[in-house]
Amino acid sequence: MNAPAYNFAYLDEQTKRMIRRAILKAIAIPGYQVPFASREMPMPYGWGTGGVQVTAAILGPADVLKVIDQGSDDTTNAVSIRKFFGRTAGVRTTTHTTEATVIQTRHRVPETPLKAGQILVYQVPIPEPLRFLEPRETETRRMHALEEYGLVHVKLYEDIARHGHIATTYAYPVKVAGRYVMDPSPIPKFDNPKLSNSDALQLFGAGREKRIYAIPPHTAVVSLDFEDHPFEQWRHPASCALCGDDASFLDEVITDDRGGRMFVCSDTDHCESRRAAPSQPTVQDAEVARG
């Protein structure tokens, strides 16, 4: 038998130790961005190399891995990452949120509430929530050090002045455990409340920007807002055309070239589970029953 040309889960042991130490510091300082020496991975940066490195550092043979990209298990990105760990770590993979021990995600939090023992690993493109206010890293570190978060509030308030409401709908900034302002990655703000007091551990990896941060379980995560303009979740005010859910986050799908469109659950596992459950009447069933 030939020995594999790479280590278990691809990364060498020294790199894993360095990432593991960064993860422990990140958990000890919730919401603080720990610098780490990001490695080249056999995939482009846009494919979530930060999340992949975090997953590689934590994954063991007993894990069951799920990978989602904007809620879907079936995009090229999600399939590639799932195959990568199936090949390099030999782990079982799944599309079912409830079966997974480790879920790597790009831009969504699963609809199914996570349980103790599950770990959610976010792929992060830009980890610094203050970057758009201050391009210099030394300055943003200072602002975090001194809790100088006035400017981020000013930016949100300018949104209100211009649009009548806070127009930021993705990567909506949060404050973690009453201390650090954190970028939750480009999840829809609909998902922000799921970050707070989760039973699961949440880890965030930014490959190009070389940062790891974390939210421990049972940790308060508050979306920044104002007394007269409180934070509001947003979803398309519609029901899923496939499963009928009127509470899930929906994607708008164009169905033909004459402007036809419908809304479907962004979380494909959630939608399929609802359709598979016998007790759950679908929209089609309801129409059949009416017809």
Add this chain to the structure above:
Amino acid sequence: MATLTAGFADPVLAAQATFRAVMDATARPGTVVPVIDTVAAPPPLAAATAAVALTLVDGDTPVWLDPRLAAGPEVAAWLRFHTGAPLVDRPADAAFAILADPASAPPFEHFSIGTLDDPDRSATLILQVERFDDGAPLVLSGPGIADRATLRVAPLPPDMVARLTANRALFPRGVDLILTAGHAVAALPRSVMPVMER
């Protein structure tokens, strides 16, 4: 030359399993987590202490040993051989400190507590204790704890509650504690707050 006891039988998978135990303990302060893959470490190093050291320590992490561990040459030689970690004389120079006599631990502020800009550049203390089912209950709150967690550890410094309170007051700076006993770990990251018993 004294013979060295072995490291992990399967270094890759044992380090992964041990790390997950430490990560779980850190994410849920006060929870005691079993360490399954352990090593035959030179006494007085306990199995879990040795496993945690092999998992987290290497040539990039200066290590300070407390006087009990530094009394003989065996622990230092074993650690150097298996991890390549440089051993330091001053607590302030250590990324990791390993203590087998926790009741006599130096004040925590003698170790690196990081800075406001770089709070992660702080020491992790591995406190080897005797047991997790004895001693005055430490009642804890903070991130990772749903309401309250209670941890019993013996032995600890007699002023442990005051030390944890002072360490929390430094937040986001501070030291992080990993407690080891036999084949189990628990953690008291800097984010934990001891709850005063009234």
